[in-house]
Amino acid sequence: MAQVTLNNNEVDIVIGALHSDLKSFLNEWKPIFSRFHLIIVKDPDLKEELQIPQGFSVAVYSKSDIERVVGSSSAGLFSGYACRYFGFLVSRKKYVVCVDDDCVPAKDNAGNIVDPVAQHIVNLKTPATPFFFNTLYDPFRKGADFVRGYPFSLRTGVDCALSCGLWLNLADLDAPTQALKPQQRNSRYVDAVLTVPVRSMMPVSGINIAFNREAIGPALVPALKLSGEGKFRWETVEDIWSGMCVKVICDHLALGVKSGLPYVWRTERGNPVESLKKEWEGVKLMEEVVPFFQSVRFSQLATTAEACVLEMAKTVKEQLGKVDPMFSRAAEAMEEWVKLWKSVGSS
Amino acid sequence: MAQVTLNNNEVDIVIGALHSDLKSFLNEWKPIFSRFHLIIVKDPDLKEELQIPQGFSVAVYSKSDIERVVGSSSAGLFSGYACRYFGFLVSRKKYVVCVDDDCVPAKDNAGNIVDPVAQHIVNLKTPATPFFFNTLYDPFRKGADFVRGYPFSLRTGVDCALSCGLWLNLADLDAPTQALKPQQRNSRYVDAVLTVPVRSMMPVSGINIAFNREAIGPALVPALKLSGEGKFRWETVEDIWSGMCVKVICDHLALGVKSGLPYVWRTERGNPVESLKKEWEGVKLMEEVVPFFQSVRFSQLATTAEACVLEMAKTVKEQLGKVDPMFSRAAEAMEEWVKLWKSVGSS
Numbered sequence: 001m002a003q004v005t006l007n008n009n010e011v012d013i014v015i016g017a018l019h020s021d022l023k024s025f026l027n028e029w030k031p032i033f034s035r036f037h038l039i040i041v042k043d044p045d046l047k048e049e050l051q052i053p054q055g056f057s058v059a060v061y062s063k064s065d066i067e068r069v070v071g072s073s074s075a076g077l078f079s080g081y082a083c084r085y086f087g088f089l090v091s092r093k094k095y096v097v098c099v100d101d102d103c104v105p106a107k108d109n110a111g112n113i114v115d116p117v118a119q120h121i122v123n124l125k126t127p128a129t130p131f132f133f134n135t136l137y138d139p140f141r142k143g144a145d146f147v148r149g150y151p152f153s154l155r156t157g158v159d160c161a162l163s164c165g166l167w168l169n170l171a172d173l174d175a176p177t178q179a180l181k182p183q184q185r186n187s188r189y190v191d192a193v194l195t196v197p198v199r200s201m202m203p204v205s206g207i208n209i210a211f212n213r214e215a216i217g218p219a220l221v222p223a224l225k226l227s228g229e230g231k232f233r234w235e236t237v238e239d240i241w242s243g244m245c246v247k248v249i250c251d252h253l254a255l256g257v258k259s260g261l262p263y264v265w266r267t268e269r270g271n272p273v274e275s276l277k278k279e280w281e282g283v284k285l286m287e288e289v290v291p292f293f294q295s296v297r298f299s300q301l302a303t304t305a306e307a308c309v310l311e312m313a314k315t316v317k318e319q320l321g322k323v324d325p326m327f328s329r330a331a332e333a334m335e336e337w338v339k340l341w342k343s344v345g346s347s
Numbered sequence: 348m349a350q351v352t353l354n355n356n357e358v359d360i361v362i363g364a365l366h367s368d369l370k371s372f373l374n375e376w377k378p379i380f381s382r383f384h385l386i387i388v389k390d391p392d393l394k395e396e397l398q399i400p401q402g403f404s405v406a407v408y409s410k411s412d413i414e415r416v417v418g419s420s421s422a423g424l425f426s427g428y429a430c431r432y433f434g435f436l437v438s439r440k441k442y443v444v445c446v447d448d449d450c451v452p453a454k455d456n457a458g459n460i461v462d463p464v465a466q467h468i469v470n471l472k473t474p475a476t477p478f479f480f481n482t483l484y485d486p487f488r489k490g491a492d493f494v495r496g497y498p499f500s501l502r503t504g505v506d507c508a509l510s511c512g513l514w515l516n517l518a519d520l521d522a523p524t525q526a527l528k529p530q531q532r533n534s535r536y537v538d539a540v541l542t543v544p545v546r547s548m549m550p551v552s553g554i555n556i557a558f559n560r561e562a563i564g565p566a567l568v569p570a571l572k573l574s575g576e577g578k579f580r581w582e583t584v585e586d587i588w589s590g591m592c593v594k595v596i597c598d599h600l601a602l603g604v605k606s607g608l609p610y611v612w613r614t615e616r617g618n619p620v621e622s623l624k625k626e627w628e629g630v631k632l633m634e635e636v637v638p639f640f641q642s643v644r645f646s647q648l649a650t651t652a653e654a655c656v657l658e659m660a661k662t663v664k665e666q667l668g669k670v671d672p673m674f675s676r677a678a679e680a681m682e683e684w685v686k687l688w689k690s691v692g693s694s
Contacts, residue, residue, distance in 0.1 A: 109456060132547075132548055132549070132550075132637065133543050133544075133548065133549035133606070134549075135511060135550065135552070135606045136518055136533070137537060143531065143532075143533065143534065143535060144518075144533070144535070145518070145520055145524055145528070145531065146520075146524065147519055147550050147552065148519045148520055148524075148550060148580065148587070149521070149550025149552070149584065149586075149587035149590075149633060150521075150550055150633075151633045151634055151637045152630055152633070152634070164482060166482065166483070171483055171491075171494070172494055172495045173493075173494065173495055174493075174495040174496070174497075177495075181492070184490065185490075186483070186490065187490065188490060188491070188538060188539075189538075190484060190537060190538055190539040191535060191536075191537055191538070192537040192539060196480050196544075197480075197543075197544050197546075197547035198547075199544075199546055199547075200479075200480045200545075200546075200547060201479055202479070202480035202482060203482065203494050203496025203497055204496075205494065205496070234495055237496065240495070240496035259480070259482050282496075283499055286496060286497075286498045286499070287498055287499070290479065290501075
């Protein structure tokens, strides 16, 4: 059913560089990434020179570039994993694909290398169906369709704005789970894509995602920063917060979010037990954050992602600000981000 | 993670016999079904004697048994595919597994025969997670878990009341789709089970399902009958209506509904183009039915499946009765069904 053309000029691949040596990472991805333009944003805290192999069309941004573009007062938004948001800001393409620098290509059940860019773009270019659940998974996939009983009036679907891919080997677990099950590996390749239903909340992981930048770029906000945040995914919640923002904004704007294929292979290591010694704030925060996002509503005036983010920042300040000052800072970061998007991101 | 014991005495397998010759059907299922008690309900319109092979613990109910148990005025509820609801009524087990008589065992990706009873019972005995979407699919499956960012307060989940399996070979499509794509076969085995999120509606197919009879038995109602209804799935909507009832009742009672594994192999044939010549009412009805179910709410007094069905019957009569007399009849059937369940079903 799905006949999608993949136009190189529509896609930027954004990579937040948390490791200086990108040689083996990029060489692994060369067969897939080399036809696209790459935006590599170096974590401002990373001291060493980036090592990037030949053969890519690439723009590299370091701390000085970030400060030059957004000013030194705003540069703080882009530290650690959040450096990649700078790439979202300076991209000028319709679609952005973003993969963490500790992932390599995965193989499907037949042993074929998975091209996550192609799959993400198929996910984004084919409709999403958030208003009714299709038990046959993605109805727009070849060989699939809508199941009996699916309302015909809902079969055209809506535009898909966000595609969340998955991970083989190391799944994206939190520090306590990772510490409890250090040997656990995800080896199950689930050959499916599905639309996450409207009003259903989900934890979006930033490890392997793609989005329609024109439709919801400003909704991917680098906002929530933990004070004890470190250099492993399980020590951060920036993408979880941003994902909840995107999901409720997509729900409001009648846009779709998909989850499932494509997979990447995650090689990240690290010591989750060490992470547990820090005060792991993320766990506690989620208990406040989830009911908030489940109840947040936008006015009819909020017809763009920017407007939604600004309305949400206001509500965050009012409702969550009193719970923890971290939320007030997140709200301020959201307002700052929209300002940046208007001056830098949408030119 | 999931350690589930399958107790033969907890499970009834209910089969609605729409074909008289059940020999090859039951022989195919023998390795799986023979350890359980079978309830076979013969379609009252079927004239020929049922042919059932040796080697099963089986109770067979025909038209005269149905009339004896529920009275001849109520026997009309159980014609065609709806005959299996009589089996739900007379079962005394905690779990009911129900498979159409044109299905045989499927094979998984590794070529192993799938045991749908075992998988359905695992689905029913492990918690469901309707209040937050887990991108790693069923978190209670071995090797799986909750993804980073999943709120800890929601990780215990809720009881699962309904498990909806899927189909290889012939997917459960409607007549127009089937007529449009006569060659289409479903060959993709998606190795996943997921909870359908709260407030997300879905078309439940009765071909391959299992449920906790104690928890929501009365909510599976034989209610909506099309006037031009025939002997093929695509000509009926009884299970679609019933499925929407169950889903909204589960949402209200904080019970879960899962979709995905197990698969069965569907061999049904028939002529969908012939079906299209009938006035295919199902397509039109869904457009009225879906907004209704999306908006239906129960009072706080409705704390059982029976009470929910009765409240819903009242709302159906009030809101949909004026659209089509078929809905008023469905509402009456729902009331009749609850009466039967109280006198026959719950003894």
